[in-house]
Amino acid sequence: MNESGFNGLEKRSRELFDASVEDIDMRVRSRLTQARHAALEAVAARPSGFFRATWVPSAAGITAAAVLAVALWFGAPHGSHGTTAADPQASFEDLDIVAASDENSGDPMEMLQDDVEFYDWAAQKTADSDPATDGVG
C-alpha cells in the first residue's frame, strides 16, 4: 500500500467524519449545549485552582492565626496579662512555666522553697520604699 493511498484514506475518512458532525440533529445539539452550561456553572461555583492550590491554605492559616491572636488578646481581662487572683487558671499555668524553667536543676520547686525568706524581705523593702506608704508625693 502506497503513502498516497493512506493519505487518501485519512482525508476521505476525515471528510466523512466532519460531514457527520454537521448532520448532528437538534435534539443532540440542545443536550450538548445544556451539558456545556452545566459544566460552566461548575466552574463558576468553585474556587479557581490557582487560589485553591496556592493561596488559600496559606491565607487561611494566616487569617486563622490572626483571629486567634486577636481573640486571645482582647479576650483576656484588661490590664491583667500577668497573674491575678481573678484568673486562677492563668496563675497555675504561669506557675507551671516558672517551675518548668528550672527542670534541669533538680526539684522544680526548690528555688521557691529555699528563697521564701528572701521574697519576704524583698516584699517588705518594696512596701517600705513605696511613696504612698511614706506619705511622700
Add this chain to the structure above:
Amino acid sequence: MSSFVKLSHAWMAWDGPSRAPEGVVLDQTRELEKFLADIERRAFRMAQVALRDPDDALDVVQDAMLKLARNYAAKPSAEWRPLFYRILENGIRDLQRRRAVRKRLMVWLPGPKEDPDGEAADPLETVAASGPDAPERLMQAEAIDKLERSLRELPARQREAFMLRNFEGLDVAATAAAMGCSEGSVKTHYSRAVHALRERLGEVW
C-alpha cells in the same frame, strides 16, 4: 465573651476557601465555553462511534465536560484538549466494561435480552429520501456507516489513536497525552489502524 466563643463564632462564620476574583472566573469561563463549544459535537460523534448509542455518548461527553471544568479548568487552555479526550476515552472504556459485565449477567438472567452492541437502526433510514442531493447524501450516509463499522472493529487503542490523530488533528505528543501512553505507541497504533482500515474499506477509498 471568652476567647473560645469568639474564635468559634469566627470559625462558623468562615465561608470556606475564598472564591477567585470575579474577573478571573469570567475570563476562564468564557475561554472554557469557547473550547467546549468547539469540541462538543466532534466529541459526541467520537463517543457515538465507539458506543453506538447516542444517549450513552451524550452521557460520557457530559461527564467529561463536567470533570474537565471541575478539575482542570485552572490548567492552561492548551492542555484542555488532550485532558478532555483522556477523560472522554476513560469514560468510554468504563461504559464498555460495564456493558460487557451486564451482557455476561444477562446470559444468566431470565427476561428480555438487552444487546447494546447489537445492530442499530439503518442509517440510510435517517437520510431524507427526497431533494436534489438525495443520492449523494445516501452515498455519504452509507460511507459513514461503513467507516463507523470498520472503526468499531478495530482494537480500542487503534481506534482511539486514529480518531484523535486524524479526526481531531492532535499531534503525536498530544495524542500520547490523551491516551496515556508513549509517542511510540501512538505511532504504532495509528499505523496499524490505517492498515486495518485500508483492508476493511477497500480500494474505493
